[in-house]
Amino acid sequence: xxxxxxxxxxxxxxxxxxxxxxxxxxxxxxxxxxxxxxxxxxxxxxxxxxxxxxxxxxxxxxxxxxxxxxxxxxxxxxxxxxxxxxxxxxxxxxxxxxxxxxxxxxxxxxxxxxxxxxxxxxxxxxxxxxxxxxxxxxxxxxxxxxxxxxxxxxxxxxxxxxxxxxxxxxxxxxxxxxxxxxxxxxxxxxxxxxxxxxxxxxxxxxxxxxxxxxxxxxxxxxxxxxxxxxxxxxxxxxxxxxxxxxxxxxxxxxxxxxxxxxxxxxxxxxxxxxxxxxxxxxxxxxxxxxxxxxxxxxxxxxxxxxxxxxxxxxxxxxxxxxxxxxxxxxxxxxxxxxxxxxxxxxxxxxxxxxxxxxxxxxxxxxxxxxxxxxxxxxxxxxxxxxxxxxxxxxxxxxxxxxxxxxxxxxxxxxxxxxxxxxxxxxxxxxxxxxxxxxxxxxxxxxxxx
Amino acid sequence: xxxxxxxxxxxxxxxxxxxxxxxxxxxxxxxxxxxxxxxxxxxxxxxxxxxxxxxxxxxxxxxxxxxxxxxxxxxxxxxxxxxxxxxxxxxxxxxxxxxxxxxxxxxxxxxxxxxxxxxxxxxxxxxxxxxxxxxxxxxxxxxxxxxxxxxxxxxxxxxxxxxxxxxxxxxxxxxxxxxxxxxxxxxxxxxxxxxxxxxxxxxxxxxxxxxxxxxxxxxxxxxxxxxxxxxxxxxxxxxxxxxxxxxxxxxxxxxxxxxxxxxxxxxxxxxxxxxxxxxxxxxxxxxxxxxxxxxxxxxxxxxxxxxxxxxxxxxxxxxxxxxxxxxxxxxxxxxxxxxxxxxxxxxxxxxxxxxxxxxxxxxxxxxxxxxxxxxxxxxxxxxxx
Numbered sequence: 001x002x003x004x005x006x007x008x009x010x011x012x013x014x015x016x017x018x019x020x021x022x023x024x025x026x027x028x029x030x031x032x033x034x035x036x037x038x039x040x041x042x043x044x045x046x047x048x049x050x051x052x053x054x055x056x057x058x059x060x061x062x063x064x065x066x067x068x069x070x071x072x073x074x075x076x077x078x079x080x081x082x083x084x085x086x087x088x089x090x091x092x093x094x095x096x097x098x099x100x101x102x103x104x105x106x107x108x109x110x111x112x113x114x115x116x117x118x119x120x121x122x123x124x125x126x127x128x129x130x131x132x133x134x135x136x137x138x139x140x141x142x143x144x145x146x147x148x149x150x151x152x153x154x155x156x157x158x159x160x161x162x163x164x165x166x167x168x169x170x171x172x173x174x175x176x177x178x179x180x181x182x183x184x185x186x187x188x189x190x191x192x193x194x195x196x197x198x199x200x201x202x203x204x205x206x207x208x209x210x211x212x213x214x215x216x217x218x219x220x221x222x223x224x225x226x227x228x229x230x231x232x233x234x235x236x237x238x239x240x241x242x243x244x245x246x247x248x249x250x251x252x253x254x255x256x257x258x259x260x261x262x263x264x265x266x267x268x269x270x271x272x273x274x275x276x277x278x279x280x281x282x283x284x285x286x287x288x289x290x291x292x293x294x295x296x297x298x299x300x301x302x303x304x305x306x307x308x309x310x311x312x313x314x315x316x317x318x319x320x321x322x323x324x325x326x327x328x329x330x331x332x333x334x335x336x337x338x339x340x341x342x343x344x345x346x347x348x349x350x351x352x353x354x355x356x357x358x359x360x361x362x363x364x365x366x367x368x369x370x371x372x373x374x375x376x377x378x379x380x381x382x383x384x385x386x387x388x389x390x391x392x393x394x395x396x397x398x399x400x401x402x403x404x405x406x407x408x409x410x411x412x413x414x415x416x417x418x419x420x421x422x423x424x425x426x427x428x429x430x431x432x433x434x435x436x437x438x439x440x441x442x443x444x445x446x447x448x449x
Numbered sequence: 450x451x452x453x454x455x456x457x458x459x460x461x462x463x464x465x466x467x468x469x470x471x472x473x474x475x476x477x478x479x480x481x482x483x484x485x486x487x488x489x490x491x492x493x494x495x496x497x498x499x500x501x502x503x504x505x506x507x508x509x510x511x512x513x514x515x516x517x518x519x520x521x522x523x524x525x526x527x528x529x530x531x532x533x534x535x536x537x538x539x540x541x542x543x544x545x546x547x548x549x550x551x552x553x554x555x556x557x558x559x560x561x562x563x564x565x566x567x568x569x570x571x572x573x574x575x576x577x578x579x580x581x582x583x584x585x586x587x588x589x590x591x592x593x594x595x596x597x598x599x600x601x602x603x604x605x606x607x608x609x610x611x612x613x614x615x616x617x618x619x620x621x622x623x624x625x626x627x628x629x630x631x632x633x634x635x636x637x638x639x640x641x642x643x644x645x646x647x648x649x650x651x652x653x654x655x656x657x658x659x660x661x662x663x664x665x666x667x668x669x670x671x672x673x674x675x676x677x678x679x680x681x682x683x684x685x686x687x688x689x690x691x692x693x694x695x696x697x698x699x700x701x702x703x704x705x706x707x708x709x710x711x712x713x714x715x716x717x718x719x720x721x722x723x724x725x726x727x728x729x730x731x732x733x734x735x736x737x738x739x740x741x742x743x744x745x746x747x748x749x750x751x752x753x754x755x756x757x758x759x760x761x762x763x764x765x766x767x768x769x770x771x772x773x774x775x776x777x778x779x780x781x782x783x784x785x786x787x788x789x790x791x792x793x794x795x796x797x798x799x800x801x802x803x804x805x806x807x808x809x810x811x812x813x814x815x816x817x818x819x820x821x822x823x824x825x826x827x828x829x830x831x832x833x834x
Contacts, residue, residue, distance in 0.1 A: 007606070007643035024661065031665050033606060033673075034547040036644055037653035044657070 007033050046407070050426035053447050056417055057440040058336045059393030063110035063125060065314030065340045068286035069096045070321045073110055073125055074394045080132060081386040083361060085368030089137035092129065095322055097165035098158060098187075098285055100204050100373065103130030105192040106282040115343045115392050124385045131382040133204075134371035140322065143329040145171045149299060152177060152225045154234030157185030158281045161208055162288025163233050166322065168212040170296045176209075177234070179219035183209070185235070192281065200373055231295060233288075244291060286319060293320050300329070314340055341393035341437040351435040352398045354387040395438045401430035450632075455625050457618035460588040461527060461553045461611075462487035463625070464595030466497045467633045468551070470525040471640075472517040474502040474510040476532060479565050480615040481555040484527040507532040511539035511550075518548040519654060521645035523599065525550075529615060530557035530571040537575065540608075544579025544670060546655055549602030549609070549640070551595060552580075556715075557615045558802045566803020567615040569715060569767040573775045579670055581609040581677060582743040584714035588613075588623045590696055596628075597688050600637050601681045605673040614766075616803060617716035628692055636691055674745045681742060698747040700739040701754035703729055707736030709818055710758040712780055714740040715766060717799070717806050724811040735815065740776060748783040755784065761794040762818035765827070766806070768798050773827040793818075796827035804831060 009032050025031050032038065063073040072091050080088035092099050103126050114122035151167045151174045153160045160176065161183075168174045182188060183205045187196075209215060222245070225232045232245045297307040310328055313319040315338065327334040357380060365379040401410045401417060409420040410430055419430075431439040455463070461484045465473070473492070475485035491497035500517075504510045507528050514524040528536065533554050543550050554575075558568040569584075576582065581601065585591045591613045598609035613619060646654075658666065682698055689695025700718075703725055704710055713721055718739045728735040738754050755761055765774020772778060777796030784790040797814050800806040810830055817828060 005643075009644050025665070028665050028668070031662075031669065032644075033669055034644065035545075035655045035658060035666055037656055041653040041656055 009033075009036060009038070045422050047409075047420075047422045047424050050421070050424055050444050052426040052428050052441045053421070053444045054419060054424065054426065054428055054431050054439050054441045056395065056419075056438055057339075058395065059339045059341045059437060060314050060336070061390075061392035061394065062113040062115055062340055062342060063123075063392075065316070065319075065338075066109040066113045067313070068109070068280070068283040068319060069102060070286060070289065070313050070319045071095045071110070071129075072321070072323060074389065074391055076132060077123070077125075077128055077386045077389045078391050078394060078396055080128070080365075081355060081383070081389070083364050085132070085135045085365055086137060089132050089135035089368070090140075091323075092132050093137045094140045094326075095289075096129075096285065097162055097208050097289075098204050098281075099129050100133035100200055101158070101187060101196065102282050102285065103127070103133055104195050104200075105187075107280055109282075115341075115346060115390055116388060118343045119348060119390075123389050124381075127378070128382045128385055131369060131374040131378045134374040135365075135368040136370075140169060140326060142169055142171065142326050145296075145300065147299070148172050149230040149295075150228065151175070151231045151233070152220075152229035154220060154222075154225075154232065155179075155185050156183040156205070157235060158187055158284035159288040160185065160234050161187075161205065162285040163292050164213050164288075165208045166289050166292035167231075167296070168208075169322075170292065172296070173214075174212070175214040175216060175229075177216050177218065177220045177225075179217070181217070183215065187281070197373060233291065246295065289322070290318060290320050293322065293325050297325075302328075312338065314338055337440075339393075345437040346390060346392065347433065347435045347437075350400055350433050351390070352400075357383045357387055390436060392436050393438060394436065396436070398435060400433040400435065401439060404429050404433040450629055451627050452624050453627050454622050455588070456483075456620050456622045457585075457588040457591050457613045458483035458527075458555065458620070459487050460592040460623075460625050461555075461595060461613065462491065463627055464592040465525040465551075466491050467592075467628060467630050468525070468596050468599050468637060469523065469630075469634070469639070470497065470499055470551075471522040472500045472502065472514065472524045474504045474513040474517075474524075474526055476504050476507050476510050476528070478507070478529045478532040478557075480557060480619045481527045481529040481532070481553070483619070484553060484555070488525070507535040508539060511536040511543065514550055515539060515543055515546060515548060516646075518543075518550050519546065519646045521640070521642050523549075523603075523640040525552070525595075527553040527555065529555045530559055533571050533575060534559065537578070540575055540578035540580060540610075542655075543608045545666070547606040547670075547673075549599065549606055549642075551598040551602060551609045551611065553591065553595065553611045553613065555613055555615045555619045564802050565615070567617055567716075567766070568801045568803065569612065569614075569765075570801075572610065572612045573767040573769070575610065576744065576775065579607065579674075580744065581607060581674070581681070583609065583611045584741055584743060585611060585613045585618065586696075586716060586718040586739060586741075588618055588621070589625050589694060591618065592625060592627075593688060593692065593694055593696070596633055596637060597681075597684055599640070600684050601677060603640055603642075604680055604684075605677050606643075607670070607673050607677065612715065614716035626692070626694075632691060636688065678742075678745050678747060681745075696741055697750075698742040699750050699754060700741065702737040702739065704736035704738060704754050704757060706734055707758055708734040709760045709762065709815065710736045710738055710755055711762045711764060711811070711814065711818070712738040712740060712755075712776060713764040713766075714743070714776060717764060717766060720806060720808060721764075721811055724808050724815075727808070728815070740779075743776075743779070746779055746783060751780065751783050752787050752789050755780075755789045758789075758792060760792060760818055761789070762797060762814055763794065764797045764799055764806075764811075764814060764830075766800040768801065768827070774798055777827060793821070793823040795821060795824060797830050798827045799830040806830075 061074040076088040076091040110125045111122045149172045151172050153164045153176045156178045164174045184201050308317050311320045311324040313321050324334045362380045402412045409423045411418045428441050431441050473488050492499050492501040517524045554572045556569050556571050558564045559570045583594050594611045602609045685695045721737050725735050725737045763777040763780050765776050769775050773796045781794050795818050
């Protein structure tokens, strides 16, 4: 066939427009004047050349990894930044029963380890937590137990309230025995108490107790509870002594702590010294949570070591995540690596500018935060702090991978990213341009194994 | 039309403006920088409606111009020496991709040793990249060649590289006719490529091509370049009719009865023109052949022009070390098998690294060329003993 002009580009013959067929030219005059594809080049599966395989992998931010409570800080900050205040508060409350307290009294290892601290100034995570604690939320719903246990909690400091809260969430029968006039223990009478606005502690305790936890305001002896309750936990003879008794030999066989391990194996008693730092409120909360989850796992017939491995946060098995435990009970996958994204893993050259906080965003926050403990200024301040968050290890839809992929094989579908492995050559540009270490790479061979 | 005093750099920028260049990408290098500075001023002041991209290297300059040209824009840039060399692989790409890019090279000797000054070794090294090569004698020709260059380039879909000599052209002011832009519009219609990048109809461009397909693609470059010979001449003549100046692919100056013809290119042509007149005034039969187009090389025109000569001297402001000046090689190669090849064709190397080539230099060349027999190696002029 003869071309009308030398610059005419032939249409491909019928049937080869998209199919994986190639065209060839028998005569010079059939050639296009320049090398443009006349049909789809999809026939060439360039992904077969790949040596490195990039993949999206949510990781741990240092703030998360250092939170004794097991908070999902980046998750709630980024969710809040998206304007989803209720969802953000739900994430916060799923891990931390006392965020209004920790927001004010915690020693803030999250902020000490915040990557942004090395860049300019750390994020005021405690402020975000305090304000978000005032937002409406949805309590988590966990898989039921066949045989609920009875749990006695003596005293009502941070550790005791935490254990009571998680045991109740896990469907066990909890009774708090408090000899004093009001619940709260050290939180009400200790050194930090005066930093809490009037009524704040009452509101937090009310959220825990609701109608899920029984409260008996009387002084009790350990001995009188041991027969009636499967578990007795609490402070006996002063706040520095935490005691845990578990009846029978149903306690988990092995745990992270050799001292605790021996103790649990005996079904015995652990006193004060084992619990090193109950004076730090967040560690006390984390401890109550840890005991509740590990005992519950044992009761459900799960291996304690394996469970701990699966629900630990970061590299520290003293920190556990209820979200991960809930997923485990449901048989659902929790797609997050516990690798911690340190400052050296960030690519700050390609960091996108911080989201600008608009009046709309503040108004939206104010519809969710209806409390005398947080006002308009607080909401605006918290949003501007959230906007500064690097979102370490968590994709925030910045789009760098999608923009920079030289082969256009990073696909963006409904705000989610996928890689088209048929055509990804494994150049790793996506991993290099991700500001927050979300994209991992693995040798293709290793992946196949 | 208005007549303005300007140097070669400004003339090049004005040429690009009159051609309504739509995208300029640039990286500074002396002695070229002024061209893109002037263009940046045009863009900033709104005199030229164009996108000006500040690039991080000449390599990126050419890469972005290639992309812009694929998208259907008329594009322009200028460079020199090491900057041109850094573009090298993309110069091949631009011609292989059939993109009518126009670029001005303000020549400057290749380092080392480090130098800023004029010679043609930079552009000569790009001879085989598939671009059209135009060598300008003076500044008006630079301006006019930019406009003509687009017309030729867009007819045959090949890029054009225009040379002016660093300092001698770039920094020397001359009275320049700035044509009316409406007249240029009539001469040079807007660029409308046969195929361009279009998100509505995505295509893969220049993908992997096997041995069973490649040679024909390159042959089409060859064909287009051959077609450029008569076309460039025609376009230059049309330009002459409209704007009063035409330059030819070559110019044979007082060659008809010349015993000795000197062949050269670039700013040396202007000097030599005066020298020829002086000799003619004394009754001596000296002529000059100016080479304006090095690619495509006008073989027939060259041989025809050289026919009357008994002796030929080719003066090169470049050297291919190990063989000689490149214009010398080109002339000998073009003459192969013709009557011209039977005469002594002597090669001279002059003006490297910005050393002045004066009328006295040509006196020496003429003296040697009249007497010396044919030689295998070039004769270096003005070399210290």
